Amino acid sequence: MTKPFVFKDFMVHQDRCAMKIGTDGVLLGAWVPINDAVTSILDIGTGTGIIALMAAQRSHAEVIDAIEIDADAYEQAVENFEASPWGDRLFCYHASFQEFVIEIDDQYDLLISNPPFYAEDYKTSDSKRDMARFEDALPFEHLVIGGSKLLSNKGLFAMIIPYKEETRVIDIAAQVSLFPQKITRVKGTPTSEIKRSLLLFGRDQINFEANELVIETKRHHYTDAYINLTKAFYLKM
Template identity: 40%
Template sequence: MGSVFKFKQFVVDQGNCAMKINTDGVLLGGWATEANVSAVLDIGTGTGVIALMLAQRYPGAAVDAIEIDEVAAQQAAYNFEVAPFTNSMQVLEGSFEAYQDSDTRYDLIVSNPPFYTNALHNPDARKKLARHADAPFFEKLIAFVAAKLNDNGSFHCIVPTELADWMVATLLPMHQLFLQAELEIRSFAEEPVIRKILKIGKEEKRLQQDGLAIYAERGVYSEAYKTVLKPFFLAF
């Protein structure tokens, strides 16, 4: 993949980002929806791709994007500047904890977080920062979300299956949050679930569960995958 990725309505230059555009991120951006969205927050925006997908989906919504890596933050800011959207878009450089005291609340919060918990650390410092997180990170993340989410809003994140189940069982009850929907993602229909996208909110609702296989066969994307990304991808 080159440094520039062209979508239907915007372009993302990812040349200076340690973590490039990936399947997890675009699936999250394609699936994350909420009613009456006027304020969006993307935590760990990287290239800015998810924030841009949501700016396309919600014209006029204010979109904030937090990024701890200085170079990636600059890259995302550039991608926002050249985007054709009328949204108010800004990058907030630093950790999400640095914005804990802000009074801003959001209707939709998204995150494609680092989740290589307990994995062998990457020797590249920037990739290590982008990829690795331990349990305390997710404890702080959920606490932050609970503080920043509007009562009718929702938080969407994509994580591996075991991590998703631990978050739901352990972290959500601590902050009076509820799992409202989940999408189980497989590479192929007959294979185990490798990721879950969780929709979390402050209201307890009947759980909506669905599944998606990325490939119909080797090298061929499934119709479900193409449907999620059709509004954004040129190829679909």
């Protein structure tokens, strides 16, 4: 039995989710800019529901929707939503992103996704975990092109991806007239390689800000930047 993950303002049960809560989801949920103009948010591939819950804590958006394809994860996300202080604003759809894009006419002010992105050729014996982890469950092309259809005119689309895929994803986004508004590249320690890119896309072509975030100076010694980003959520920050 996997223990629930306890945050300052809510709790997340994750025993039925293939992908457990990790640094990527919390980073993205804390990093994404959310201002008062954002009235509707969509979390694509919600898993446990963590990013949607963080968005609910951080915003006054009346509509916070999520999509999850896996039946067990979907049920768990719904339960996590209902148990939270923001259950009246959170709603989860049980669908693939491709189905959702075709069937939904709504547009959102903010899209957020921590997509499955292991494109390597191996699979494990756990098909659910593979579904959550492997990019063939939701290729970047589907994510970006579908996302452009769901985005309101002034809307923004935030995602976290492997750093090595950054240029490719920016190129895909440009094909549907989405352009970087902000990029933060994430390193585990000051001397380690860049592992992740936090990307924010919008419809305006601008000179965007790019920076770096280092998580730890050494094991379990977190940087001030990381603490400041996540302290509203983690109990021990």
